[in-house]
Amino acid sequence: MSKLLILADRIVTGPASHVTGDGAVLLDGEVIAAVGPAASLEPSVDRAVPRLRCPGATVLPGLIDCHVHLAFDAGPDPVRAVAEADPDELAAAMADRARQLVASGVTTVRDLGDRDAMTVALRAAVDSGRTPGPRILAATAPLTSPGGHCGFLGGEVGGDEEIRTRIAENAKAGADLIKVMASGGALTPGGPRMWQSQFTRAQLRLIVEEAAAHGLDVAAHAHGTDAIADCVAAGVRTLEHCSWRTAEGMVYDPEVTRRIVAEDIAVCRCVSGDWRLFLEQLGPERAEAMSVIIRSMREAGVRFIAGTDAGVPGARFGDYVGMLEFFVSLGFSPAEVVDMATTHAAHALRLSDTGVLAPGKRADLLVVAGDPLAGLDALRRVEHVFAAGRRVTG
Ligand SMILES: [Zn+2]
Missing domain, CATH: 2.30.40.10 (Urease, subunit C, domain 1)
Incomplete structure (x- = not known):
């Protein structure tokens, strides 16, 4: 060149x-x-x-999307789209999504969950110039509890020994980081509720230690208020979603937030470009409660980073700007949002280049x-x- x-x-x-x-x-x-x-x-x-x-x-x-799933198709049934897909067709679809992302200005993505380490193969194709796409940081199969959130991606772990084995296997497959589903999620039929913890604090500590032994950071999917506190205590690098859910609704903890700031843990408060529809579905009261919490975190000095969760139902690839506009709607300045998408994201992902x-x-x-x-x-x-x-x- x-x-x-x-x-x-x-x-x-x-x-x-x-x-x-x-x-x-x-x-x-x-x-x-x-x-x-x-x-x-x-x-x-x-x-x-x-x-x-x-x-x-x-x-x-270049913009950084800290939370994508290249293996998911943004359609209504990601389980079928990923778990039952023909590997060649899935690989071609993932390459196409990488092309859409980079054409929209996203030059780095962190993939937080795929099947059979397919993002690692795509990463190699992009690095060599064979496929246009952003730089990929791949988590490969997320650790989850048996029957837990996104277990269909192959990362179910039942105890300490399985935790160690899975992290070693992900590292061997070429993972750039470890992803853990610390609480339930919305995608998985029959899985724990979003506020329910999937791991104990001690298990999360083990995950962080084992990942560190392989030179890897941990990104934790954590909707639940308990799971957030446990992840912070365990020393994860980034909190995904961080929506402070309990069985009784949203419960925000300023003390845990102070630790998030003190420990330099970044928060990837994923929203899709379709966030207006999401707010409608939440209803005015809960949407307002969520906005108040995000503003409180901002005032406390939380380092937010930008992520779309592209690939999950309704979260299209290539609509990165729509996600950023959610934060502007909450009163963030365009400059703050650009930092979330660039310097803050690079810092959280430890990309100094x-x-x-x-x-x-x-x-x-x-x-x-x-x-x-x-x-x-x-x-x-x-x-x-x-x-x-x-x-x-x-
Ligand atoms: Zn996700």
């Missing part, structure tokens, strides 16, 4: 408070070689290097028409995407 100089009205180098007006970004193969004001950078770049002029546009770091635009970082970036810091809908007007320097659209 050769060099390319991108010129635009503004460059959000990241975090979102760092903006260079009339800026330029020099790509050199897979990495960013230089970033700065066009007036000083352009004259220093050889005239033979092609220029990509983007008047009226903004360049920003992406999430900002700086010399030596991966050339993960997108060019959008307009200014996303003035209105997030600019992120829907994608002009160009580069993933590790590979041009996706344009």
